Amino acid sequence: MFNVIESNMIVPNLHLLTLEAPEIVPEIQPGQFVILRAEQDGERIPLSISDWDLEAGTLSVIFMNVGVTTGKLAALKPGMQIPTVVGPLGIKTEIENFGTVLCVGGCYGIGSIFPIARALKELGNRVISVIEARSNYLFYWEDKLKQVSDQLLYITRDGTKGYKGHVRRLPQIIQSVGSKVDRVIVNGCSLLVKLSSDVTRPLEIKTIVSLAPIMIDGTGMCGVCRVSLGETTRFACVHGPDFDGHEVNWEELAQRRKMYFNEESVPLQTSRCEEHAEKILAEHLNLE
Amino acid sequence: MSDQPKKKLDLSRRDMPKQAPEVRRQNFDEVPLGYPEATAIAEAVRCLQCKKPLCVPLCPVEIDIPGFIKGIAENDFAGGVRVLKDKNLLPAVCGRVCPQEEQCEKGCILHKKGAPVAIGRLERFLADWEATQGEPEIPAMPAKTGKKVAVVGGGPAGLTVAGDLIKLGHDVTIFEALHEMGGVLIYGIPEFRLPKAIVKREVDYLQKLGVEIKTDFVVGKTRTVESLLKEYDAIFVGSGAGLPWFMQIPGENLNGVYSANEYLTRMNLMKGYLFPQFDTPIKNHQRVAVIGGGNVAMDCARTALRLGAEEVQIIYRRSRQEMPAREEEIENAEEEGVIFNYLTLPLRYIGDENGWVKQIECLKMELGEPDASGRRRPVPIENSNYIIPMDAVVCAIGNSPNPLIPETTPGLEVGKWGNIKADEQTGKTSLDRVWAGGDVVSGAATVILAMGAGRIAARSIHEYLTSS
Numbered sequence: 001m002f003n004v005i006e007s008n009m010i011v012p013n014l015h016l017l018t019l020e021a022p023e024i025v026p027e028i029q030p031g032q033f034v035i036l037r038a039e040q041d042g043e044r045i046p047l048s049i050s051d052w053d054l055e056a057g058t059l060s061v062i063f064m065n066v067g068v069t070t071g072k073l074a075a076l077k078p079g080m081q082i083p084t085v086v087g088p089l090g091i092k093t094e095i096e097n098f099g100t101v102l103c104v105g106g107c108y109g110i111g112s113i114f115p116i117a118r119a120l121k122e123l124g125n126r127v128i129s130v131i132e133a134r135s136n137y138l139f140y141w142e143d144k145l146k147q148v149s150d151q152l153l154y155i156t157r158d159g160t161k162g163y164k165g166h167v168r169r170l171p172q173i174i175q176s177v178g179s180k181v182d183r184v185i186v187n188g189c190s191l192l193v194k195l196s197s198d199v200t201r202p203l204e205i206k207t208i209v210s211l212a213p214i215m216i217d218g219t220g221m222c223g224v225c226r227v228s229l230g231e232t233t234r235f236a237c238v239h240g241p242d243f244d245g246h247e248v249n250w251e252e253l254a255q256r257r258k259m260y261f262n263e264e265s266v267p268l269q270t271s272r273c274e275e276h277a278e279k280i281l282a283e284h285l286n287l288e
Numbered sequence: 289m290s291d292q293p294k295k296k297l298d299l300s301r302r303d304m305p306k307q308a309p310e311v312r313r314q315n316f317d318e319v320p321l322g323y324p325e326a327t328a329i330a331e332a333v334r335c336l337q338c339k340k341p342l343c344v345p346l347c348p349v350e351i352d353i354p355g356f357i358k359g360i361a362e363n364d365f366a367g368g369v370r371v372l373k374d375k376n377l378l379p380a381v382c383g384r385v386c387p388q389e390e391q392c393e394k395g396c397i398l399h400k401k402g403a404p405v406a407i408g409r410l411e412r413f414l415a416d417w418e419a420t421q422g423e424p425e426i427p428a429m430p431a432k433t434g435k436k437v438a439v440v441g442g443g444p445a446g447l448t449v450a451g452d453l454i455k456l457g458h459d460v461t462i463f464e465a466l467h468e469m470g471g472v473l474i475y476g477i478p479e480f481r482l483p484k485a486i487v488k489r490e491v492d493y494l495q496k497l498g499v500e501i502k503t504d505f506v507v508g509k510t511r512t513v514e515s516l517l518k519e520y521d522a523i524f525v526g527s528g529a530g531l532p533w534f535m536q537i538p539g540e541n542l543n544g545v546y547s548a549n550e551y552l553t554r555m556n557l558m559k560g561y562l563f564p565q566f567d568t569p570i571k572n573h574q575r576v577a578v579i580g581g582g583n584v585a586m587d588c589a590r591t592a593l594r595l596g597a598e599e600v601q602i603i604y605r606r607s608r609q610e611m612p613a614r615e616e617e618i619e620n621a622e623e624e625g626v627i628f629n630y631l632t633l634p635l636r637y638i639g640d641e642n643g644w645v646k647q648i649e650c651l652k653m654e655l656g657e658p659d660a661s662g663r664r665r666p667v668p669i670e671n672s673n674y675i676i677p678m679d680a681v682v683c684a685i686g687n688s689p690n691p692l693i694p695e696t697t698p699g700l701e702v703g704k705w706g707n708i709k710a711d712e713q714t715g716k717t718s719l720d721r722v723w724a725g726g727d728v729v730s731g732a733a734t735v736i737l738a739m740g741a742g743r744i745a746a747r748s749i750h751e752y753l754t755s756s
Contacts, residue, residue, distance in 0.1 A: 023510055037467060043558060043568040044467075068567050084467045086504040216553050216568075217475075219465050219506055220691055223532040223547040233541060235531060238691060252541055255643030259543045263569035 001081040005058050007074075010140045013065050014108065015074045016050075021085045022057030030115040031093025031210060031242055034061065035218040037084035038072035045069045046215045046237070048187065049088060050111030051144075059085075062111035067264045089218045090241045093208065095119045099126065099182035102174065103149070104167060104196055106132040109188030110141055112210065116185055118148040126150050128177055130170070132192065136161035151177075167196045171203060181205055186245065190254060197245030209245035211236050213256055228252050299403040302331040309623040313593045316479045316561055319620060320384075328413040332360035334398065335405045342395035343407060348740025349382075349448070351375045353392055357410055369418045370425070372411065377451035377494070378444065378739065380419065380486045381473060383412025386736045387614050419486075424493055430457040435753040438463060438520040440507040440693065443471020444735045445526030445726030447490070448742030449749070450499045456750050461500040461520075463507050465692075468557060471528050472727075472735065475557035476549070478587050480594065481617075484556070508692035513700070517721060522749045525708060525717070525724040526742060529732060530690035534683050535579070539637030544573065544645040548584045548684035555591050572596045573680035577648055579603050579634055580684035581611035584732075586618065588682040589626045601627045601676070603634055605653055610663045631655070631666060635673065637681060647675050689728040697722075707731055715745030723749055 006018035024034065033046045047061040065074040076082065093116050101120050105113035110131045121127045129149040133139055134157045146152050154162025155169055163169045167186075174181050184207040186196040193209040200207040213225040213236050220238035227236050228249035234240065305321045306312070312319050323331065335357040343353045352371050359368020372379050388408035396404035418424060435458045439446045442464035450460045468474050470487040495501060507513060507527070516523055532547030534540045551570075554560040560570030576592040578585050581604035592600045602621070604611060607630045611618060622628070631653040638647040652672035655664040689707040694700055701709040701718035708717055708724040715723040725741030727733060 023505070027510060041559070041566045043566075084504050086465065086467075086506060087509060089506070089509055216550065216558065217466060219509075220530050221475075221528075221532075221687075222550040222553050223534075224550045226541055228541055233534070238531070249541075252643065255543055256541070260569045260571075263563070263571070 001083060002085040004076045004078055004080045004082065006060070006078055007076045009074070010062070011138045014062060014138070014140070015065060016060055016062050016111070017073055017076065018058050018060045019082070019085055020058050024085065024087050025052050025054055025057050025059055028052050028059060028088045029092030030095060030119045032088035032090050033241060034059065034085055034087035035089060035215065036061070036073065036082060038069050038076075038082055040083055042072065043069055044084065044216055044218065046089070046212065046218055048108065048112035048210065050108070050114060060111075062108045064107060086218065089237060091239070093185065093210070093242050095123060097123045097125055100177065100179050101125045101127055102170070102181050102184045103127060103129045104132070104170070104184060104186040104188070105129070106167070106188035106192040109186070109192065109210070110139065113185065113187040114141060114144055114148065116187070117145060121148045126179070128153065130155065130173055132156075132167055132188070134158065167192055168199055170196060170199050174203065174205070183208065186210070190257060193245060194250045197248065201246050207245040208242050209248065210241045211243055211248070211253065212241065213253060214259060297398070297401065298334045299398065299401050301403040301406055302327045304406070304409050309625070312480065313624045316594055318483050319480050322416055323409055323413045328360055328410060329363065331406050332357045332410055335361065336397055338397060342397065343392040346391045346395040348391070348736050349376050349743050353407055356414060357405065357407070360410055360414060365414060365417050368414050372414055377448060378490050379411050380415035381444070381482060381490060382736055382739070383408050383415055384482050385477060387734060389615065391736070419489060424496070426496060427455065429455065429497070432459070433457040433753065435459065435521045436461070436519065437749060438516045438523045439526065440513070440523065441465075441471060441526040441528055441726070442469040442491070442501070442503070443526055443528050443726060443738065444473060445738040445742040446471070446524065447494060448739040449524045449526065449746045451494055451497065452743060452746035453749060454494070454497045454499050458750070458753060459500075461502060463505045464501065464503045465506040466557065467503050469501060469503060475553045476584070476587070478552065478556055478591050480590065481587065506692065508696040513693060513697045513722060521721065521753060523722045524715070524742070524745055524749065525693055525722065525728060526726040526738065527690040527693050528727045529687045530706070532683070532687045533685050535634065535685065537634060537636050539639060539645065540683070542637050542639040542645040543643050544571070544680045545637055546680065546682045548580070548588050548682055549687060551588050551591065551682045552584070561595065570595065571680065574598045575678045576600045576680045576682065577603050577676070577678045578682045578684055581606065581613055582684065583613045583617055585684035586613045586621045588684050589621055590624060592680070592682070593624055593626065599627065601629055603629045603632050603648070603650065605631065605633045605666045606663060607631055607655060633666070633668065638675070645678065645681055648678050648681065649673055649675050686732045689731060693728070705731060713744070714748035715741060716748060
């Protein structure tokens with residue numbers, strides 16, 4: 001069993017969960033993920049690691065409450081326990097001295113891009129962090145990101161902070177940086193990472209995206225997380241989660257993520273009031 | 289024997305009662321029901337108690353077969369259990385899933401007469417009898433040696449190594465990546481063939497013997513083999529199956545195309561059949577094709593039926609004769625109504641507008657000359673393409689060994705399939721103090737072969753620990 005140390009809604013519907021996992025923490029590298037189960041009958045879901053504390057032996061994940069398991073995780077309180085935290089899984093994000101790197105995060109990715117930016121900064125890169133949200137009240141960890149970035153830029157869909165629009169604005173940001181951007185690294189929902197890759201392709205800037213397909217074991221055994229890169233199939237849990245965003249077959253990824261769309265809401269309907277399920281479904285649809 | 293009056297050979301091998309096909313395809317309960325006591329005794333009495341039994345050398349874990357059968361024949365079930373468990377820690381498992389017809393029973397003298405003693409059924413009988421007798425007997429344990437062994441993987445190979453070494457006085461810790469122990473016994477083999485309560489019972493027994501168990505621990509990720517070597521005197525790697533194989537044909541990433549590992553893991557480990565009481569969903573597809581002809585393919589096909597499929601088809605490129613599944617499993621699938629398409633090769637999967645598989649294009653084959661495996665090679669029949677409608681496909685053509693440990697252990701030699709290289713006689717790998725066995729060495733094989741490899745490695749580890 002794993003102790004819950006901290007559990008907060010940090011901005012509407014985004015939750016931060018800090019767990020005690022002293023055996024996992026020393027091995028964590030930026031870009032890796034853990035698989036969690038919220039309870040004994042629960043499913044296994046992958047979540048990116050957003051930060052960790054070696055001394056305390058704790059790790060933090062940030063997630064949006066969109067379904068059964070995230071709902072259960074969001075309801076946890078300090079002092080409670082969950083049965084499974086396993087990891088760190090996946091291959092770490094490639095970190096070198098690339099020159100100038102754009103670290104783009106949206107949603108939970110604002111959190112998970114943080115350790116990547118930190119590691120890049122430590123190696124002497126010029127780090128430009130770009131975070132994106134619907135509105136300014138949905139940003140978090142701005143101070144943390146500022147500390148590890150040469151510049152922190154914002155994009156909001158309603159124009160309440162920074163650039164107005166979506167990650168489609170990245171080319172303008174890249175132009176404004178003043179020097180050549182050597183690499184773009186994007187963490188966040190499928191739509192965000194896809195659109196980012198779309199707009200950097202014509203600019204011919206290597207763009208690394210962290211993908212979150214459905215997973216079960218997370219150790220390369222079941223193969224549900226397969227992703228097409230051109231003609232080859234890769235398994236996100238052991239070959240990823242990072243891939244070259246210009247090679248990913250996005251249409252297939254989107255289809256595969258929807259595989260259990262109908263089933264995902266069933267336990268909600270059977271275990272909670274229907275309004276709640278509908279609300280969550282509606283949120284889910286908004287995200288699509 | 290020669291002094292005794294010649295007993296007339298009893299050539300009536302006792303059948304084991306089974307759930308009727310029309311009933312069992314509606315439930316997830318075990319299909320064979322086990323011998324009643326009187327039947328078990330009658331079957332056990334048929335054993336000739338050969339002085340030089342030919343069954344024993346064919347058993348990968350060297351069970352004293354006539355010894356435990358004698359216990360049954362003489363109504364001394366507790367005695368029989370003792371003999372059985374001396375060599376086999378997982379008798380309730382092996383009695384169910386071992387291919388006895390290819391092993392021990394093939395050596396039985398009565399096999400020549402067409403009626404080998406039903407060794408597997410008797411093994412199962414004793415193990416199940418023991419389970420009804422309350423707490424299992426804990427054997428006398430030797431003094432602790434103070435040596436520590438790490439076992440990577442809680443499947444059949446790892447469980448065997450752990451059981452053998454704990455009984456020799458070593459400290460043993462099993463590291464299991466999943467949240468439950470048992471490996472393929474838990475995630476792969478379905479409830480109707482191996483009830484999970486049985487696996488749990490066998491694992492509990494190991495814990496009672498003093499084996500320490502750490503689940504949710506991925507060696508290679510949570511800690512490397514190198515790091516474990518600083519704390520443990522020896523390491524056994526039995527990390528099992530890895531990436532599932534697909535056929536590399538168009539459409540394999542469509543929704544509704546599963547690897548057998550995924551389909552079975554959803555079903556067994558995650559209890560998809562109890563959704564939504566358990567949170568992991570599994571789809572109740574109406575028309576399901578299973579590609580492959582092994583035991584895993586049979587498990588997938590029979591699982592699909594139980595989930596309510598109207599039609600389940602096995603698609604296999606050779607004929608029934610070449611099919612690697614156990615005869616018993618093929619028969620069970622046939623009785624339950626699985627349709628077998630022999631000499632058929634899938635060419636591509638065709639999707640609908642939402643990315644779900646809707647059809648399979650197949651090609652008919654015929655048998656040509658024997659290939660390297662000695663089986664007749666299937667050869668395509670030109671222009672025999674045809675399309676069948678299908679709303680799910682399970683690809684059960686095997687998997688490569690798990691890559692996590694080979695990838696994270698410098699100096700560990702691997703073969704061309706990514707399998708860890710281990711000496712057949714000892715299980716030793718290229719790294720000092722590291723042994724390996726089971727599917728991660730052999731590629732996908734059987735439970736009992738993994739257990740056999742575990743036994744060999746345990747012996748070698750013990751020799752090493754007691755000589756150093």
